[in-house]
Amino acid sequence: MMTVKKTRLVVIGNGMAGIRTIEELLKMSPDEYEITVFGAELQPNYNRILLSPVLSGEMKFQDTILNDWSWYEDNHITLHVGKTVSKIDRFRCRVETEDGLVVPYDRLLIATGSNPIMLPVPGMTLPGVLAYRSIDDVEKMLIAAKTGKRAVVIGGGLLGLEAANGLSLQGMEVSVVHLCDWPMERQLDKVGGGMLKEALEKRGLKFYLARQTEAILGEDKVTGLRFKDGEEIEEDLLVMAAGIRPNIQLAKSAGIHCERGIVVNDTMQTFDPKIYSVGECVQHRGQTYGLVAPLFEQAKVAANHLAQYGRMRYEGSSVSTKLKVTGIDLFSAGEFNAGIGDEELLLQDTARGVYKKLVLRDNKLRGAVMYGETMDGPWYFQLMRDGTDVSELREHLLFGQMHLGDSGLGGVSSVAAMPDNAEICGCNGVCKRTIVNAIIDKKLFTLEEVRAHTKASASCGSCTGLVEALLQNTLGGDYSAKSSKKAICACTEAAHQDVPRAIQDLKIKTMAELMQALAWKTPDGCHVCRPALNYYLMTAWPGVYQDDSRSRFINERVHANIQKDGTYSVIPRIWGGMTSPAELRSIAEIAERYQVPTVHITGGQRIGLYGVTKENLPKMWGELVEAGFVSGHAYGKSLRTVKTCVGLDWCRFGTQDSSGLGIKVEKMTWGSWTPHKFKIAVSGCPRNCAEATIKDFGIVCVDSGYEIHIGGNGGIKVRVTDFLCKVETEALVLEYCGAFMQLYREQAHYMERTAPWIERVGLAYVKQHIVEDAAGRAALYARFLESQRYSQDDPWKERAEGKDAHEYAALATIA
Amino acid sequence: MNWIQVGALEDIPRQGSRVVNTASGEIALFRSIDDQVFALNNRCPHKGGPLSQGIVHGRRVTCPLHSWVIDLETGSALAPDVGCAHRHEVRIAHGALFLEIKDHAI
Numbered sequence: 001m002m003t004v005k006k007t008r009l010v011v012i013g014n015g016m017a018g019i020r021t022i023e024e025l026l027k028m029s030p031d032e033y034e035i036t037v038f039g040a041e042l043q044p045n046y047n048r049i050l051l052s053p054v055l056s057g058e059m060k061f062q063d064t065i066l067n068d069w070s071w072y073e074d075n076h077i078t079l080h081v082g083k084t085v086s087k088i089d090r091f092r093c094r095v096e097t098e099d100g101l102v103v104p105y106d107r108l109l110i111a112t113g114s115n116p117i118m119l120p121v122p123g124m125t126l127p128g129v130l131a132y133r134s135i136d137d138v139e140k141m142l143i144a145a146k147t148g149k150r151a152v153v154i155g156g157g158l159l160g161l162e163a164a165n166g167l168s169l170q171g172m173e174v175s176v177v178h179l180c181d182w183p184m185e186r187q188l189d190k191v192g193g194g195m196l197k198e199a200l201e202k203r204g205l206k207f208y209l210a211r212q213t214e215a216i217l218g219e220d221k222v223t224g225l226r227f228k229d230g231e232e233i234e235e236d237l238l239v240m241a242a243g244i245r246p247n248i249q250l251a252k253s254a255g256i257h258c259e260r261g262i263v264v265n266d267t268m269q270t271f272d273p274k275i276y277s278v279g280e281c282v283q284h285r286g287q288t289y290g291l292v293a294p295l296f297e298q299a300k301v302a303a304n305h306l307a308q309y310g311r312m313r314y315e316g317s318s319v320s321t322k323l324k325v326t327g328i329d330l331f332s333a334g335e336f337n338a339g340i341g342d343e344e345l346l347l348q349d350t351a352r353g354v355y356k357k358l359v360l361r362d363n364k365l366r367g368a369v370m371y372g373e374t375m376d377g378p379w380y381f382q383l384m385r386d387g388t389d390v391s392e393l394r395e396h397l398l399f400g401q402m403h404l405g406d407s408g409l410g411g412v413s414s415v416a417a418m419p420d421n422a423e424i425c426g427c428n429g430v431c432k433r434t435i436v437n438a439i440i441d442k443k444l445f446t447l448e449e450v451r452a453h454t455k456a457s458a459s460c461g462s463c464t465g466l467v468e469a470l471l472q473n474t475l476g477g478d479y480s481a482k483s484s485k486k487a488i489c490a491c492t493e494a495a496h497q498d499v500p501r502a503i504q505d506l507k508i509k510t511m512a513e514l515m516q517a518l519a520w521k522t523p524d525g526c527h528v529c530r531p532a533l534n535y536y537l538m539t540a541w542p543g544v545y546q547d548d549s550r551s552r553f554i555n556e557r558v559h560a561n562i563q564k565d566g567t568y569s570v571i572p573r574i575w576g577g578m579t580s581p582a583e584l585r586s587i588a589e590i591a592e593r594y595q596v597p598t599v600h601i602t603g604g605q606r607i608g609l610y611g612v613t614k615e616n617l618p619k620m621w622g623e624l625v626e627a628g629f630v631s632g633h634a635y636g637k638s639l640r641t642v643k644t645c646v647g648l649d650w651c652r653f654g655t656q657d658s659s660g661l662g663i664k665v666e667k668m669t670w671g672s673w674t675p676h677k678f679k680i681a682v683s684g685c686p687r688n689c690a691e692a693t694i695k696d697f698g699i700v701c702v703d704s705g706y707e708i709h710i711g712g713n714g715g716i717k718v719r720v721t722d723f724l725c726k727v728e729t730e731a732l733v734l735e736y737c738g739a740f741m742q743l744y745r746e747q748a749h750y751m752e753r754t755a756p757w758i759e760r761v762g763l764a765y766v767k768q769h770i771v772e773d774a775a776g777r778a779a780l781y782a783r784f785l786e787s788q789r790y791s792q793d794d795p796w797k798e799r800a801e802g803k804d805a806h807e808y809a810a811l812a813t814i815a
Numbered sequence: 816m817n818w819i820q821v822g823a824l825e826d827i828p829r830q831g832s833r834v835v836n837t838a839s840g841e842i843a844l845f846r847s848i849d850d851q852v853f854a855l856n857n858r859c860p861h862k863g864g865p866l867s868q869g870i871v872h873g874r875r876v877t878c879p880l881h882s883w884v885i886d887l888e889t890g891s892a893l894a895p896d897v898g899c900a901h902r903h904e905v906r907i908a909h910g911a912l913f914l915e916i917k918d919h920a921i
């Protein structure tokens with residue numbers, strides 16, 4: 001047998017970014033490389049950010065290992081631990097270690113992390129002076145804590161405080177020395193920092209603020225420290241946590257272009273095209289990073305290019321911070337000091353120990369500091385990264401997303417404070433303990449992983465915020481939060497917004513071409529992406545694209561709703577909720593003929609017939625069609641119902657013909673496919689009996705015309721509509737309705753209802769396209785009507801006449 | 816052990832499924848995009864959902880009820896879910912489909 005010689009990849013640095021890159025690479029291209037890893041540390045790849053819980057005694061080192069020895073073996077990776085690479089020979093393409101080992105490479109990945117900054121003061125080299133970077137450091141601290149009494153930590157940043165807290169929990173008296181007036185000044189403003197200091201003082205930490213260290217004292221080991229002002233304090237252990245500096249020595253000496261860090265481009269390539277770099281050692285677009293979230297994004301990109309996919313670009317990251325001190329809730333992201341022209345929203349409740357500050361500029365969230373209550377951190381962070389226009393949310397912004405009420409947990413204000421048995425996911429009955437244990441035991445990092453392992457938030461998703469908060473709370477840094485550009489599913493790196501763009505730019509008309517153009521990793525997608533692609537293609541090319549029934553969820557494929565026992569429900573359209581004795585009689589007769597077990601008046605003003613077997617569907621539809629009915633699309637991501645009240649004809653308050661208008665609207669819109677289901681209602685007066693203000697499109701009749709309301713939602717998370725505008729004629733209602741639906745059809749992501757869509761793009765955006773731009777509105781309306789020409793063939797009639805007959809019949813019956 | 820002809824390859828749509836009724840229950844036949852045919856009990860190991868109604872992708876099918884993903888080659892649910900919809904042997908000969916019916920119950 002001939003063996004193909006593999007490309008050789010050498011990795012310098014067995015840390016978080018380097019090994020994450022290898023993990024990503026193996027996922028994409030398991031056999032392409034012969035991989036060799038050098039690590040200066042003696043351990044396999046571990047989770048550095050969990051060193052603080054190890055120091056505080058809340059965790060064992062064993063639990064922080066991300067990939068144990070067998071992982072390297074199983075993936076045929078040659079691992080050299082305890083070996084420091086001392087030279088990169090770019091001319092001969094090989095690396096050399098301090099002890100003389102020479103390994104050639106075809107591709108090199110530098111992931112050397114960073115080094116702690118040691119202050120240039122006398123005494124720095126005394127025994128008892130430690131940095132805080134590695135498990136070695138932690139082990140030394142733990143030994144020191146057994147014998148020594150007093151510890152001093154220089155640096156009141158994130159690392160310093162975590163070290164101080166850990167040592168204090170190990171029984172030492174700990175002082176924190178810090179240059180600035182309050183701790184964590186890079187993440188917190190003065191008020192937040194003050195509250196943090198107070199809380200830590202209550203736990204026994206002592207602060208020396210705005211103080212500079214002049215010298216470390218001691219003869220053969222550290223005994224004390226002297227400030228510039230002459231004061232001296234005693235100590236048995238000194239921990240330096242005054243910052244980090246990218247570890248670029250090796251790269252620099254090999255002549256690779258470095259500034260503060262190793263300079264890379266958007267594909268994580270250094271100036272030597274054979275050499276990539278990721279992690280804290282990297283400088284990208286002038287930025288260096290010290291948290292794992294951005295590093296993991298870098299790892300993904302580097303892996304993508306190493307696997308020769310050549311598709312992704314790293315465009316920089318915004319980061320958020322969370323302090324991992326149990327019992328202290330703190331969150332910070334973005335610019336938290338308002339500049340000129342910025343606005344500040346403040347909430348300060350000293351009694352409860354809660355402080356929140358949001359910084360706004362041009363109606364967008366620029367930064368957030370939170371202390372005491374950090375539940376909404378991920379949400380604010382998302383709003384920041386997406387650049388969402390928050391003018392509409394402004395009133396409620398400070399009070400958070402209120403996810404909690406939706407999960408039936410009203411009143412509890414922080415996940416950390418919830419009891420272990422609190423139910424987080426109502427759909428799947430998953431409690432907090434199960435999620436936290438899974439995160440720890442199975443080493444989960446992302447929302448997707450938690451969903452796969454626990455099913456929490458895998459169904460309706462309303463608890464997503466809580467699960468993210470638990471991830472954050474359990475793991476610390478916000479590195480797993482979904483980035484604003486989120487892949488549709490595991491088959492692809494493409495996000496929803498990429499698909500319509502590609503379809504338009506490249507004039508793509510088939511799913512196969514689309515998957516190819518966007519580098520799908522699977523041959524024919526999956527149940528998540530295929531329905532989405534089918535939808536986008538159908539919307540882009542009405543009448544041209546052939547709907548792919550194999551990419552439709554069963555309900556839309558057979559035009560009925562599957563029930564838990566495998567039977568189906570049949571819900572005929574009742575125009576505007578208006579019916580007649582004759583119609584009711586035919587429904588009754590058909591229901592009897594097919595022995596329908598359950599007849600229910602639905603929440604959508606129509607009649608549901610439940611428990612019909614699949615074989616019977618076409619026949620039953622045939623009879624319904626005969627009696628004048630069409631499909632009610634109660635199963636589709638499509639127009640559902642148009643609910644109405646009786647209005648002017650009968651009601652003593654009615655101002656307009658609400659039911660008549662409802663019927664006209666339904667006749668125009670029925671059969672249309674939308675990103676998610678779409679519901680309409682028309683109420684005859686502001687008493688609003690048809691509940692128009694929780695519909696995707698609601699019409700409230702008034703004496704002088706028709707108020708139009710959009711983006712409402714009953715269901716999982718109730719959202720009241722936004723008022724769009726008032727119009728004077730029924731014809732205008734129809735035009736606005738068609739235009740709005742078309743804008744939604746073209747702009748929303750598949751499976752995004754109007755409510756979250758409007759929150760994402762902002763009401764102003766919709767107003768601009770529908771209200772302010774008359775020509776644009778007319779064009780949208782025309783496109784809507786054009787696409788309706790192809791979607792108003794009743795699917796039931798077609799199937800009663802024999803379309804897709806194979807769907808409804810068994811292939812064979814064997815006695 | 817019997818091989819029974821149950822139809823032809825083209826009776827099953829590509830990325831689709833058809834059901835064969837047997838004395839001991841329904842068997843679902845799936846045709847993947849590359850024209851391989853697989854047979855499993857038409858009962859999801861989770862709560863008995865009809866797998867034949869699911870979306871077929873690669874060599875997998877997603878159950879229509881709660882989206883478990885089942886491997887068509889083995890009948891096993893994809894991790895972390897656990898369970899198996901037992902598989903049956905199928906052969907394609909000159910476009911005709913033969914299903915192996917074991918004597919013991921399905």
Ligand code: SRM
Nearest residue numbers: 561569600601602603604605606634713714715716717753
């Ligand atoms: C049949 C009906 C219940 C009934 O017997 O009354 C119903 C039944 C289902 N609803 Fe509903 N909903 C029904 C009215 C509603 C209403 C009331 C309304 O439309 O005024 C709501 C709240 C209003 C809203 O949507 O904003 C409603 C909010 C939901 C939701 C939550 C949607 C959300 O965005 O939060 C879901 C879940 C989903 O769509 O993902 C849902 C999903 C479902 C599904 C499709 C669940 C499923 O996937 O199997 C149920 C299908 C049962 C079936 O076999 O037909 N149903 N559902 C109602 C059909 C009305 C109709 O004539 O078409």
Ligand SMILES: Cc1cc2nc3c(=O)[nH]c(=O)nc-3n(C[C@H](O)[C@H](O)[C@H](O)COP(=O)(O)OP(=O)(O)OC[C@H]3O[C@@H](n4cnc5c(N)ncnc54)[C@H](O)[C@@H]3O)c2cc1C
Nearest residue numbers: 013015016017040048049084085113279280291292476477
């Ligand atoms: C105590 C602590 C707590 C933290 N908490 C958080 C947190 O809560 N949230 C968060 O997001 N981030 C946190 N961080 C930061 C996070 O751990 C780092 O951003 C991350 O580990 C950086 O990954 P890296 O791969 O770039 O570097 P590292 O993980 O440091 O890996 C670099 C590796 O390269 C090795 N190496 C260096 N030079 C050579 C050489 N010449 N030859 C061979 N090997 C070499 C090093 O020994 C090291 O093992 C924390 C860090 C510490 C120390």
Ligand code: SF4
Nearest residue numbers: 460564602603715716
């Ligand atoms: S509320 Fe809707 S989704 Fe829930 S059980 Fe009732 S019909 Fe089904």
Ligand code: FES
Nearest residue numbers: 859861862864878
């Ligand atoms: S029955 Fe198949 S996933 Fe639940």
